Amino acid sequence: MSEDRADKLHPVVQLAPNHKVGLALRNPAMPAAGCFGLGTEYAHMVDVETLGAIVVGPVTAKPRRGANPPRTVPVPGGVLLHTGLANPGVATVVRRYARRWARSPVPVIVHVAGTSPDEAAACCQRLSGVEAVSGIELGLPDTASGSAGSTDVDLLDDAVAVIQAARADTSQPLIVQLPLDSAPALCEAAVEAGADALTVAAPPRGTAWYASAGRFVTGRLYGPFILPLALRVLRQVAELVRVPLVGCGGIHNVEDATAFLQAGATAVQVSGGLWHDPACLARIARSLPPPAASQ
């Protein structure tokens, strides 16, 4: 798609207005991290040229085998997924995919699993010089490192440490993906620690009984029922910070995406909806009203 044609379809969306390079998108719609693989999996089914960007990953500093099966449990109206961040590690990912990303018609944003400051720093260092990577999306730990006895203060401290570590080691625009249940509490500190934009929010966690394996599985939840939860949190965050917000959670059609834009999001990410109906992503991208007009 030529720039002229794209710009006629939608005004440019800017996700990092205060960054020296910025992160300009031709469209507010993109896939969510963890749902689009590393950028090649949906090559034959999703018209990437219609999108604002692709979000690939998550990646970690070292290879991770991921969680033992079962990883996928159907739940009423959706699905619970526990992958354990399976990925070949940031170095291998860059080696295998950077050339392909360089040919992408839209910006590539790499999602870094910020499970600790060291993890975030190691990933960002490796990605920092990669021209094909237009931005970093940083996932945060959604439980504090002290686990059972931890407080909200611990969670805040951990999140800030991870963001600061990433910020110190990346030259690219930094989008911080906030956990759903602590997004309002973390958003201001995230911006202060260096976030150029915020994704609201990471899929919430739940637990399901997997009968045929005879055990509980705890993982992230996907489905339309997430939308009202995420929309509520996004409106709260929009009242607290003045950086671009990326709405994410339960988006399955253009009405869902438009609701996030109306609530204050600059852009939107489609997560589980992509698995259910891969065509919905391009359909949403083609149908979204220009962000300026929707607010």
Added chain:
Amino acid sequence: MLQTDVLVKDVSESSPFVRVTFSAPHLARTLVAGRFVLADLGDYLRTPLFPAWSDVGGFDTLVPPDHPAADLRSGDSVNLIGPLGQGFEVPTTARRLLLVASTARLPVLLPLARQRNQGFGKNPGFSVALLLSAPTAAELYPIRLLPPALEVHVATTDGSAGHPGSALDLFPNLVRWADCICIAPLHSKDPATYPAIAEIVREVRVGPGRGFAQALVVPPMACGVGACQGCAVPVARGTKLACTDGPVFDLLELQ
């Protein structure tokens, strides 16, 4: 792979299954035994459908009466993603093919049972045997509906037809005979019998080559293309994904 709306051409009873015929010429050549499509049948997770038969016009799938596809009607439109995955690969040199399945999973293997006179089925002296299990004779797939040239060995749990007890009792002799084995789960809900089957293969055959025994594993799948990493299957060195690396795996590689 593609995401397409296809037409249901026909739905008919084919006891103990319901036969659903899809008009999908674009899938005819590529939807081979063990490969699948993910169908949007109303649930959030798409439903995997395996071909029991395919020709230039499309494919048939056989599903139990309580399967969501059994509610389809002729003329319905269904959104499919596929073809997906890696199917059974019978070596071109194979002459003695053994199929192993419960009645519930037999439809996945039916395209191989009908392979005679096509592909590897053209080999001189080629023969196919089927080891079929069911809880009772009443729940067995009707033998008269199987290709006449197929050699069928039956086991029922209650002994009402064929060998009384486990199909695994008949397995060692058939493994000695076969030069390729394709297995769908003997129990319909999970491949819990695979370790026992693998053990028999190791005992009976000396150094069976890669692909000698191939087994179907179908965990719940979210995306079908490897993007979500949700359908991991434990193998000898880590995990593989059922949707892209499988759902047909080397039996001896499975953990």
